[in-house]
Amino acid sequence: MLKVNNINVYYGSIHAIKDVSFEVHPGEIVTLIGANGAGKSTILQTVSGLLRSKGGSIEFLDSDLSSVPAHKIVAEGLAHVPEGRRIFLQMTVEDNLIMGAYTRPNSEINESIANVYKHFPRLKERRKQIAGTLSGGEQQMLAMGRAMMSKPKLLMLDEPSMGLSPILVQEIFDIIKELHESGTTILLVEQNAQMALSVADRAYVLESGKIVLTGTGAELIESDEIKKAYLGG
Amino acid sequence: MLTFLNHFINGISLGSIYAIIALGYTMVYGIAKMLNFAHGDVIMVGAYVCFFAVSTYNLPPIVGVLLAIVICTLLGVIIEGLAYKPLRQATSLAVLITAIGVSYFLQNAAQLLWTSNPKIFPNMFGGASIKLFGGELIIPVGTLVTIAACIVIMIGLTLFTNMTKMGKAMRACSEDKGAAQLMGINVNRTISVTFAIGAALAAIAGVLLCSAYPSLVPTTGSMPGIKAFTAAVFGGIGSIPGALLGGILLGIIEIFAGAYISTQLSNAIVFLVLILVLLIKPTGLLGKQIREKV
Numbered sequence: 001m002l003k004v005n006n007i008n009v010y011y012g013s014i015h016a017i018k019d020v021s022f023e024v025h026p027g028e029i030v031t032l033i034g035a036n037g038a039g040k041s042t043i044l045q046t047v048s049g050l051l052r053s054k055g056g057s058i059e060f061l062d063s064d065l066s067s068v069p070a071h072k073i074v075a076e077g078l079a080h081v082p083e084g085r086r087i088f089l090q091m092t093v094e095d096n097l098i099m100g101a102y103t104r105p106n107s108e109i110n111e112s113i114a115n116v117y118k119h120f121p122r123l124k125e126r127r128k129q130i131a132g133t134l135s136g137g138e139q140q141m142l143a144m145g146r147a148m149m150s151k152p153k154l155l156m157l158d159e160p161s162m163g164l165s166p167i168l169v170q171e172i173f174d175i176i177k178e179l180h181e182s183g184t185t186i187l188l189v190e191q192n193a194q195m196a197l198s199v200a201d202r203a204y205v206l207e208s209g210k211i212v213l214t215g216t217g218a219e220l221i222e223s224d225e226i227k228k229a230y231l232g233g
Numbered sequence: 234m235l236t237f238l239n240h241f242i243n244g245i246s247l248g249s250i251y252a253i254i255a256l257g258y259t260m261v262y263g264i265a266k267m268l269n270f271a272h273g274d275v276i277m278v279g280a281y282v283c284f285f286a287v288s289t290y291n292l293p294p295i296v297g298v299l300l301a302i303v304i305c306t307l308l309g310v311i312i313e314g315l316a317y318k319p320l321r322q323a324t325s326l327a328v329l330i331t332a333i334g335v336s337y338f339l340q341n342a343a344q345l346l347w348t349s350n351p352k353i354f355p356n357m358f359g360g361a362s363i364k365l366f367g368g369e370l371i372i373p374v375g376t377l378v379t380i381a382a383c384i385v386i387m388i389g390l391t392l393f394t395n396m397t398k399m400g401k402a403m404r405a406c407s408e409d410k411g412a413a414q415l416m417g418i419n420v421n422r423t424i425s426v427t428f429a430i431g432a433a434l435a436a437i438a439g440v441l442l443c444s445a446y447p448s449l450v451p452t453t454g455s456m457p458g459i460k461a462f463t464a465a466v467f468g469g470i471g472s473i474p475g476a477l478l479g480g481i482l483l484g485i486i487e488i489f490a491g492a493y494i495s496t497q498l499s500n501a502i503v504f505l506v507l508i509l510v511l512l513i514k515p516t517g518l519l520g521k522q523i524r525e526k527v
Contacts, residue, residue, distance in 0.1 A: 048415060049414070050411055068490050070415070071418055071419045071420065074415060074416065075417055086411065086412040087407050088408045088412070091401070091405065095404075096418075099402070099416045099418070100416055102418055103416075106398075143510045146416070150417070
C-alpha cells in the first residue's frame with residue numbers, strides 16, 4: 001500500500017534520514033519506534049509532502065508521491081495526524097472537523113462528522129467549543145477525528161500518546177484499534193514502544209535516522225535488545 | 234452640540250475609510266505574516282482608475298468603482314505572485330524591504346504615467362446632502378455611503394471567514410500552514426485570494442477617500458496607508474473586528490484632535506495614542522493572545 005524506498009532527508013547540512021525504506025501493507029498496523037530525535041516525525045512529514053527526500057521514492061497505491069505537492073496528498077487517501085496535534089486552536093471543534101474534509105464534497109461532510117462523533121462522543125459534547133480550550137486528550141481526539149474526516153485509506157499517527165495520562169493513552173489506543181478494525185490501515189509513530197508494539201502487526205526500529213531492526217510486534221516486544229533500549233528492562 | 238455631532242460623524246466616516254484599508258493590512262498579515270506596505274499605494278491606483286473612468290471617459294461612477302475593484306484585485310494578485318511569493322521561505326525582513334520597494338515602485342510608476350500634478354477627483358455622489366435640525370446639520374451623502382460601505386464590508390467579511398469553506402481555510406492557514414496543507418488546503422492559492430480581497434477593499438477605500446478629499450496625487454495612498462496600518466495595530470493586528478475598532482477610533486481621534494486641539498498636531502496625537510495603547514496592551518485592543526494547552 002505504502003512503499004518507501006531509500007529516502008534521504010536533510011535539514012540544511014544535517015543528514016536526518018539515511019536511506020530509509022519500509023512498507024505498509026493493506027490492513028496492517030505498522031509502527032516506527034525509536035528515541036527522541038531518531039527521525040520518526042521527519043519520515044512521516046516526508047511521506048505527506050511537507051518535507052522532501054533527496055532521491056528515493058514514495059509509492060502509495062501505485063502512484064509516486066515524491067513530487068506531489070503536500071496539499072494534494074490527502075486526496076490520494078493518506079491522512080497525517082502530526083506531532084503535537086496541530087489542531088486549529090482558534091476554530092471550533094466542528095470547524096476543525098470540516099477542515100479535515102476540505103477535499104471532499106460538501107454533501108458527505110455531515111455523515112462523516114456523525115461518524116467521528118460516534119468514535120469520539122466527547123467531541124460531540126464540545127462541538128461548538130473553541131479547540132484551544134480542550135484538554136490534551138480531547139485535542140488528540142480532535143486531531144484524529146479531523147484526519148478521519150478525509151476518509152483515509154492509510155492513517156499516519158505521530159505520537160498520539162504524547163503528554164497524556166496512562167488512562168487516556170489506553171483510551172487513544174483503543175480507538176486506534178477500533179479504527180483499524182473498521183478497515184483503516186495505520187502507520188503509527190511512537191516513543192511509547194511498549195504500547196505501540198502491543199498493537200502493531202509489524203514494527204521498524206529507528207536509530208539516528210536509520211532503520212536498525214524490523215520484525216513483527218510480538219517478536220520485537222520479546223527481543224532483548226528492544227527490552228534494554230526501549231522498554232526499561 | 235451640533236458642531237460636536239458633526240465632528241463625530243466626520244470622525245466615523247474617516248474612521249470607516251481607515252477601517253476598510255486596515256482590513257487589507259490585517260487579513261494579509263494574518264495569513265502571510267507580512268506587512269504589505271504597498272497596500273496604501275494600491276489605494277492610489279484604485280483612485281486613479283476610477284478618476285480616469287469617470288472624468289476622462291465619462292463612465293457612470295458605479296462603473297468607475299467596479300473597474301477600480303477589478304484592476305486593483307488583479308494588481309494585488311500580481312504583486313503577491315511576482316514580489317512576495319518567491320520570498321515565501323525568506324526572512325521577514327527581506328519581505329518587508331520588498332514591500333517597501335513595491336510601494337515606491339507603484340508611486341513612481343504613477344508619477345511617470347500620470348504626473349504629480351494633482352487631479353481633482355470627481356464628486357461620486359453628485360454633491361447631495363441630508364439636512365437635519367432645520368438645516369443646521371448638513372451631512373453629505375458621501376459620508377453616509379462611506380459608513381454604510383464599511384458596515385456592509387465588515388458584515389460580509391465576517392460571514393465569509395466564519396461561514397464559507399474558503400473563509401475557514403483562510404483562518405486555518407493563518408494559524409498553521411503545515412497543518413492546513415495536511416487538510417488538502419492549497420496555501421499559495423489561499424494567500425492569493427487574501428491579497429485579492431485586500432486589494433479589492435483598497436480600491437473601494439481609494440474611491441471613498443478621494444471622494445472626501447478630492448485632490449489625487451501619486452502619494453495619495455501613503456499617509457492613509459500608514460494610518461490604517463496604525464489602526465490595524467491599534468485594534469490588534471490579525472483581528473478583523475480589531476481593524477474596524479482601530480480604524481473608527483483613529484478616525485474619531487484624528488478629527489477631534491484637529492477640531493479641538495490643533496490641526497497641525499492631529500497626526501502627532503493619533504500616533505501618541507497608538508504608542509500609549511501599545512504600552513498598556515502590546516497586542517492591541519482586540520489582539521489575540523492564545524494560551525496553548527499541552
